[in-house]
Amino acid sequence: MERKEFRAESKRLLDLMVNSIYTHKEIFLRELISNSSDAIDKIYYKALTDESISFNKDDYYIKIIADKENRTLTVSDTGIGMSKEELEENLGVIANSGSFAFKNENELKDGFDIIGQFGVGFYSAFMVADKVTVISKTFGANEGYKWESEGAEGYTIEPIEKDTVGTDIILTIKENTEDENYDEFLEEYRLRGIIKKYSDFIRYPIKMNVTKSRLKEGSEDEYEQYEEEQVINSMVPIWRKNKNELTEEDYKNFYTEKHFGFDEPIKSIHLSVDGVVRYNALLFIPSQIPYDFYTKEYEKGLELYSNGVLIMNKCADLLPDYFSFVKGIVDSEDLSLNISREILQHDRQLKLIAKKIEDKIKDELTLILKNEREKYEEFFKGFGKQLKFGVYSDFGMHKEVLQDLLIFYSSKEKKMVTLEEYVSRMPEEQKYIYYAAGESVERIDRLPQTELVKDKGYEILYFTDDIDEFAIKMLMQYKEKEFKSVSSGDLGIEADEKDKDNEKEIEENKELFSFMKESLSDKIKEIKPSKRLKNYPVCLSSEGELSIEMEKILSQMPDNQGIKADKILEINIHHHVFDTLKSAFENDKDKLKLYTNLLYNQALLIEGLPIEDPIEFTNNICKLM
Numbered sequence: 107m108e109r110k111e112f113r114a115e116s117k118r119l120l121d122l123m124v125n126s127i128y129t130h131k132e133i134f135l136r137e138l139i140s141n142s143s144d145a146i147d148k149i150y151y152k153a154l155t156d157e158s159i160s161f162n163k164d165d166y167y168i169k170i171i172a173d174k175e176n177r178t179l180t181v182s183d184t185g186i187g188m189s190k191e192e193l194e195e196n197l198g199v200i201a202n203s204g205s206f207a208f209k210n211e212n213e214l215k216d217g218f219d220i221i222g223q224f225g226v227g228f229y230s231a232f233m234v235a236d237k238v239t240v241i242s243k244t245f246g247a248n249e250g251y252k253w254e255s256e257g258a259e260g261y262t263i264e265p266i267e268k269d270t271v272g273t274d275i276i277l278t279i280k281e282n283t284e285d286e287n288y289d290e291f292l293e294e295y296r297l298r299g300i301i302k303k304y305s306d307f308i309r310y311p312i313k314m315n316v317t318k319s320r321l322k323e324g325s326e327d328e329y330e331q332y333e334e335e336q337v338i339n340s341m342v343p344i345w346r347k348n349k350n351e352l353t354e355e356d357y358k359n360f361y362t363e364k365h366f367g368f369d370e371p372i373k374s375i376h377l378s379v380d381g382v383v384r385y386n387a388l389l390f391i392p393s394q395i396p397y398d399f400y401t402k403e404y405e406k407g408l409e410l411y412s413n414g415v416l417i418m419n420k421c422a423d424l425l426p427d428y429f430s431f432v433k434g435i436v437d438s439e440d441l442s443l444n445i446s447r448e449i450l451q452h453d454r455q456l457k458l459i460a461k462k463i464e465d466k467i468k469d470e471l472t473l474i475l476k477n478e479r480e481k482y483e484e485f486f487k488g489f490g491k492q493l494k495f496g497v498y499s500d501f502g503m504h505k506e507v508l509q510d511l512l513i514f515y516s517s518k519e520k521k522m523v524t525l526e527e528y529v530s531r532m533p534e535e536q537k538y539i540y541y542a543a544g545e546s547v548e549r550i551d552r553l554p555q556t557e558l559v560k561d562k563g564y565e566i567l568y569f570t571d572d573i574d575e576f577a578i579k580m581l582m583q584y585k586e587k588e589f590k591s592v593s594s595g596d597l598g599i600e601a602d603e604k605d606k607d608n609e610k611e612i613e614e615n616k617e618l619f620s621f622m623k624e625s626l627s628d629k630i631k632e633i634k635p636s637k638r639l640k641n642y643p644v645c646l647s648s649e650g651e652l653s654i655e656m657e658k659i660l661s662q663m664p665d666n667q668g669i670k671a672d673k674i675l676e677i678n679i680h681h682h683v684f685d686t687l688k689s690a691f692e693n694d695k696d697k698l699k700l701y702t703n704l705l706y707n708q709a710l711l712i713e714g715l716p717i718e719d720p721i722e723f724t725n726n727i728c729k730l731m
């Protein structure tokens with residue numbers, strides 16, 4: 107019989123499993139039972155919706171058999187089974203989740219991490235077994251197949267007789283070592299405990315033979331032991347249980363068991379609605395972003411059940427895009443089993459459920475923001491962008507829902523604040539909500555353009571995400587206060603007396619400014635004395651809808667059309683550099699050209715924009731040295 111190699115990634119993971127020092131080895135059983143349950147879901151759904159298949163609820167179960175003599179533990183199910191191709195495809199490679207590829211070598215050395223984070227499913231069997239045998243017959247096939255592997259060397263596959271459809275996974279349990287006791291995975295008591303702990307909510311019976319004792323027939327004091335098949339799990343899905351029967355721990359276990367995420371959810375939401383549409387929902391707000399969250403591969407959606415039967419893995423219509431990070435399940439007895447994806451989209455009941463879910467998520471997030479700020483900030487680090495995309499998308503249609511969930515770094519508070527907090531602190535004479543956009547808080551903090559606003563004692567919100575300014579433009583205003591970039595032409599701050607005195611100076615230097623403007627030609631729209639600069643000689647500001655930050659972001663887009671902001675070069679006439687400019691204007695116009703060019707390039711650098719001709723720039727500096 108031919109031995110086949112595992113694919114490279116699988117081999118590495120297998121090595122990891124075999125040599126695992128992971129302390130919770132017991133989770134292998136949870137993984138296998140969960141796979142069995144998924145497989146039964148598939149056939150159960152088929153049987154319910156296809157009239158040609160006879161249906162008997164009792165036919166669907168999982169059975170655990172421990173055989174101490176042969177050191178085998180079998181997890182047997184009456185699920186959909188696997189064909190030869192499926193055995194190869196599913197068990198010869200790491201589950202097509204991509205999660206593995208994402209982990210880098212360093213993280214991989216730490217087996218704990220990968221098991222804890224992703225639940226590598228089937229492969230975890232190798233933590234406790236020397237050999238794993240899978241015997242499976244898929245629905246509609248005439249014969250079964252046996253897949254067998256003793257670890258990283260590879261696996262074999264061959265046809266085998268099997269009467270019933272389903273899968274048996276037979277683990278040959280490892281011998282005990284000095285540090286590890288593997289015998290326990292053959293102990294009835296221990297196995298029951300593991301099943302209760304991790305798989306109690308599985309909706310199909312998990313059966314096991316348990317040892318009992320009874321009075322011997324005809325005897326009054328002599329007992330005998332006998333075996334009886336028992337269902338170990340309670341089978342009530344967690345979402346059907348009463349909230350006060352459940353602990354936070356139960357919800358967390360369910361989250362992990364379902365592989366919703368490798369983190370701990372910041373919130374579990376349990377809904378039992380008995381209105382026009384009756385349904386139960388269990389929703390989770392994760393604390394960490396999944397590695398693929400901001401990629402095309404990420405698929406949003408909730409598991410959808412009709413009266414306990416899974417009808418869709420990821421029902422996207424239940425979640426708005428801006429809450430796409432939410433995981434969970436919805437189960438309604440009012441939904442038809444045979445509902446198709448297309449019908450579902452227009453289903454009135456589903457729409458009602460979706461609306462209620464959206465409201466609930468918003469309320470919960472608002473509560474966390476209010477009462478558990480640190481937690482919210484952690485959440486926002488990961489998912490804040492998604493909320494801001496939500497404000498921006500669909501022409502701002504959802505801004506009302508989302509605006510109070512936004513937080514931004516504040517120049518004054520030195521921490522994240524809400525728009526509401528900002529507005530409530532605004533001095534009476536302050537007209538606008540000021541913001542500054544840039545790469546990082548540190549960089550924005552040093553932007554010359556912030557000087558005047560800070561000097562006035564006004565708070566500035568720092569925008570460090572690309573989407574921020576676009577989202578704010580969509581928002582336009584908050585509580586009737588418009589947003590204003592500190593780089594915009596008109597800041598709406600009254601010039602103080604000193605500035606008025608300077609108007610004379612400006613008038614006197616009109617020609618100097620027009621000479622400088624000419625030498626920069628159309629690189630800038632205008633050059634003018636700055637009202638906002640205090641300590642810096644120059645800065646750039648912009649006029650119109652498109653800011654310099656937005657220009658930067660758009661220029662990085664693949665279909666960038668070279669759209670430019672209208673730039674204004676502002677000169678600080680109180681800076682000693684201005685005296686140098688004046689004297690060059692009098693005595694040496696060529697030098698003034700050089701200076702103008704230098705100042706313009708300096709302003710670009712401060713903005714984080716590339717200078718157009720670095721060679722010319724450095725040559726100019728040398729010329730002046």
Ligand SMILES: Nc1ncnc2c1ncn2[C@@H]1O[C@H](COP(=O)(O)OP(=O)(O)OP(=O)(O)O)[C@@H](O)[C@H]1O
Pocket residue numbers: 137141142145183185186187188196197200201202203224225226227228229273365
């Ligand atoms: N008992 C089973 N019956 C039928 N198919 C199975 C069974 N066990 C595993 N499979 C198939 O093998 C695939 C791989 O299983 P594995 O546990 O490695 O990953 P997964 O379940 O897809 O992913 P995850 O464990 O992250 O949920 C499954 O997706 C399923 O198609």
